Amino acid sequence: MREVVKEENPFIPEPMRIVRRYNLIDDVKLFQVRAVDMERALTLRYLPGQFMMISIAGVGEAPFSISSTPSRPGLLEFCIREVGSVTQALFKLKENAQIGIRGPYGNGFPIEKMVGHDLIIVMGGLGVAPLRSLLYYALDNRNQFGKVYLLYGAKRPAEMLFREEFLALRERDDLECLLTVDQDDTRDWPCHTGLVTSLFQYVKGIDPHKTYAAICGPPVMYKFVIGQFLKFNIPKHQILMNLERRMRCGVGKCGHCVIEYIYTCLDGPVFSYWDVIHMKELI
Amino acid sequence: MKTITIDSLARVEGHGGITVEVEDGRVRGVRVNIHEGPRLIEALVVGKTPEEDLNIVPRICAICTLSHKYAALRGLEKALGIEAPWKAKLTRDLMLLGEIMESHSLHIFLLSLPDFLGYPSAIAMSDRYAEEVKRGLELKQFAHRVMEITSARMIHGENPIIGGFGRYPTDAELSGIKESAQELVGEAERGIELLASLDYPSFMEEETVFMALNPPDDHYGFVGDGVLISTGEERSVEEYRELTQERVVPHSFAKRSRYNGRSFTVGALGRMILVGERLTGRTGEYFKKLYNQRWKKNPLFNNLAQAIEILYCLENIPELVDEIVKLEDPPIANPPRTDGEATGAVEAPRGTLYHHYKIEDGLISEADIVTPTAQNLDDIEKYIGIAAEKLISQGEGSNLELGLEMVARAYDPCISCSAHLVKVERR
Amino acid sequence: MDKIGLYSFTGCAGELLTILHSEDELLDFFGCAEVKFFLMAQSNNEEVNLDIALVEGSITTDEQTEKLRGLRARSKTLVAMGICACFGGIQAMRRGDGGWEKRFKKIYGEALLEVDKPFESQPLDALIKVDHYIPGCPMDKGQFFSALTRLLNGNPPSLYRFPVCNECKWRGNECLLLKNIPCLGPLTAGGCNAICPSYSLPCVGCWGPVEEANVASEYQLLQEKGFSGDVVTRRMKTFGGVRMAQLIKDVKKV
Amino acid sequence: MRVLKMQKENLMVFLESIRGFGELWGVVDKGNRFVFDKLDDLSDYDFKPRKPMIPPKLFMHPPKFSMFRFNEKGYEAELEEIPNRVIFGVLPCDIHGLLILDRLFGAEPPDPYYMKRREKTIILGLSCVPGDTCLAKATNTHVVEEGFDLFFSDLDDYYLVWVGSSKGDDLVRVQPDLFEEKLEYKDLEKFIEWKKDRDSCYPVDFDFTAMPDIMELSYNSPVWEKIGEKCLACGSCTMVCPTCNCYDVVDRLALGKFEGIRERHWDSCMYKEYSMVAVGHNFREARSQRLKLWYTHKLQGFIGQFGKPSCVGCGRCVETCPVDINVVTVAKALKGEPVEAFWNR
């Protein structure tokens, strides 16, 4: 009965269950979530870079990027920072608790166009959330892409999300995994120290016209990272970024995410640097 | 010596307590201490326009907000020489009926009854006495609607203004409350019967002086320009200073009143005693049946007097409504002058409320407000003294708190004080 | 079940009465939490550690200050209800003009008061940390229950953060400012359902200032409409308490 | 389009005859304001065109409503209680407003709340004579070709009735004898005459076509700072605008049991909180930025995407903003024309 309503009503969340949750850092957790309906769980399709609306009845809804890759169906992963009411409520929930989810929404990365290209993924802080999806998608479909670079900067080692996971990735020889921290307060950080832009010196041998760059991080990061890509001569429409806006609906109705007449939830959240140039408010 | 403290007789508007000092079984002193922080409202309205005063003074007390509004309106309009349109006058009367009824039903059913029936609160009472609690809530809710349609909201409604109303209630709203009023008459009667069936203990009985406004045309009512006194005199409200003789006492932020050196009582009981005979209809019948000489001596009968007034309101609302709907909405009356001085008074739920203003050049230069509870405080002290002595002499130590509290509560001094705990400190 | 307490300081008791006046919700209210303290409604009150303290009224004496500090110390969450608690209330309308002592004498004369040391009205957060604010004079019962139910579920309240004008337009009212009536709607926190403008009466600001009150512009607008600066600031200050006083001061500085 | 003729005295009979289709609503004069109200009694209704303060968007997109309920078991949509309505007297600019909202709410995935209400609402349009603030001719929204079920053009002693939908046709068929099928040449002549007349009396004539470029060029114009300083952030402009649709969502819980609703209510891009995201970052902290968004949204973005502004020229912002910030003053100022407005003083 409710199925019918749901089908015609995009605002009614689907029941999903928190399968597991991991502490990543102090205020960030990874949630593994699965649709209660098993068939739905296995058939749910999405693209890296898309997001979903997580709903906690009685509290509200908020958009979150999908951190898992569609190449591994069944479980959805979200990497979430505790900042306000929805996220606080979510953090209080135990494994096996039921939540509501709508989506996937947004354009996601233009995977079809990106196939056959080199990839440079640059992330800072919580920018991992959407880009981890892209990263694993590329790794799971390794033969579809050329070189793959991962550049990730955190403030301190303790604040690096998925630290062990990424440290392990350094062993792979089909990926250039470059990690950095602004400051090493532990004194045994095995990788680079410095801003994320300082990792670009290790990016070598790419063909700029055959390269897609993807960036996500705190607003201050974009300007500097984009500058680096421009130096590499990567075409502006091949520099992609995930943007954040306030969102209440996720489907282009509530207006909050609008920029001029562009709805971040429909036409984004992935935009190219070219979009940014002609839409002044984008970043 | 031992000291009995009614710990938190909060407010006339706020917090306070009652201390009773007893030595060798004799009461040495009773003090109602009002600790309520001072707000200095009368000083704050100086330099404001009459319109602004009307926004401010209702905030003195959220239970009698409309009584303050009405008393202020009467004072200010008189001072400015405004004759409020008849429809405005009737609509204001209606709103006052709403407030009286709302305050009384709250007091009787939620605050007083638990005492008589032996519960800590109406909520605790609601299991066994579901009917009664429901009845109280229904009457209250109806009264809210009356207040809402006339004043725009339940508490601190701004709709009554100088010279009229922002918007008069619609005919549909009025006929709606008329209908409900008629339906509720039975509930009010059952309320009176319940209260009449209660046992009113006599441990504090003694005669006192009563005052109430004299409503015009030999009617019962809550608005008037003369003050009746149980000594047989009648004075004008303009003489309120003499009648109430306010003074400051060291132990209280609330001022006190005496008349000719005697403490006195205002409120529903006073109104019944002074003008109860004018009641007609079912209300009149109940009055005749229930009224007796003990009422003059025993403040607990205030509860019964309030119950009768609820019925009075219900019987009168339909008549008032019929009269109001006949009238066109009049334009707002404008003040012919910008200077003047006058006193306005209404019977608030707890008794006579005076608002005195002097206006110069359109701004208030002096304001004086005498609330019913301030007038009652001395009598409350007196009756608590008598009660304490009597109860102690009867060896009723265990019921002391309840007894004293019931006396205080009967005056319904202002809502919070009526629900508070009495602590007896024995030194 | 959460332990809650309802406390009242200097004010008109409008918030606690708003709760008591909620006939439809009252029984559920007492059922949804352990009401440990509510002087106005019950006599079996206890001063214990609380999950939620709901506080109305402003602070005007030393004794109240002590009581409030104690209350804060034993409460996990403390909510200020009504403009007295949030901004100091009408009794703070002249705060800081230096005339308080004089006004006090005017009312009480030279009589010696033994009660408690009084001072000019302070909002709660001048003395302690307040977790949430429910504005209004009095607060709206719908907003209160919406905030309370969220708190009882462990979530912060989600109250309207827009000015009165929003709801005024929902109700299809023509703007009074256009008719040269000095409405304070744009400066005032919404949530009251724009009652006054819906009765063709100007908003007097009884919910206190909205977060982003453009005082300077409204001041200039009303002056242009023929209201003297005095009248305008007086109106703004009546219910605006310490927050409005600050906003006005900021404007004057510029 | 099918066009019929109706004698004026038949209108009331006609409206009475179609009450079976739903509640009848129209714009009424409430003393000092025009609002939509139910027309239960037509006997002293004058059927004159009036511009209500709040446009008809409120029927499809109410200021506040519950989207769904929830409890421990899950969610359940609240859609069933929507009444059928017939709205008489919808003006051309407002019909254009609805068309723009249709596009927005109807886009994939369609908003069921809006769509359901739209479906259940019959629009009876009515021709108008422009008031002081109308600029519909400038926005080319003074004529309508779609978006209504019936449209009544008032030609003094009779109406020309344009049948705009199959439901409109059903309405006509209830009492077909109220309409005259055959139009004469002079009827059309009269209509053209009327239209010419009416079009000549628009007080505000303004060329919006260049707006996108002007907006683009005036991104850093000092006008934004100026209006930002004076804007009261009251949001009135957005509430009365027929094409503003922004909303916010809050969950409300019942007392004592886990049960509640998700409420949707009108929001405004003029409010500070509107663009705030986590950790307090605000994309539009300054009022000037918010105003810029509104005007780029209406006068640049939409034109860019759909070839026309999303301002339908109703003039409501002109009438509503207490500090004279509106499409006309702002557009003029950006074009460098002199503007007499509060914000400019």
Ligand SMILES: Cc1cc2nc3c(=O)[nH]c(=O)nc-3n(C[C@H](O)[C@H](O)[C@H](O)COP(=O)(O)OP(=O)(O)OC[C@H]3O[C@@H](n4cnc5c(N)ncnc54)[C@H](O)[C@@H]3O)c2cc1C
């Ligand atoms: C496309 C997209 C993808 C995203 N992906 C992720 C992701 O993968 N992981 C992630 O962690 N986040 C992500 N976000 C951000 C995430 O949506 C927000 O952090 C989330 O909305 C916060 O919701 P909340 O209810 O917990 O916070 P809210 O309670 O809504 O608070 C958010 C912020 O609003 C402000 N605020 C709220 N209430 C008040 C108040 N009363 N007073 C003052 N300020 C207040 C505060 O600044 C607060 O930090 C994404 C956002 C977008 C648009």
Ligand code: SF4
């Ligand atoms: S905020 Fe208003 S309603 Fe509340 S206590 Fe103060 S004066 Fe009374």
Ligand code: SF4
């Ligand atoms: S009447 Fe007052 S509240 Fe309403 S829109 Fe105008 S300024 Fe705002």
Ligand code: SF4
């Ligand atoms: S532009 Fe005008 S109507 Fe809109 S928010 Fe600003 S002051 Fe209010």
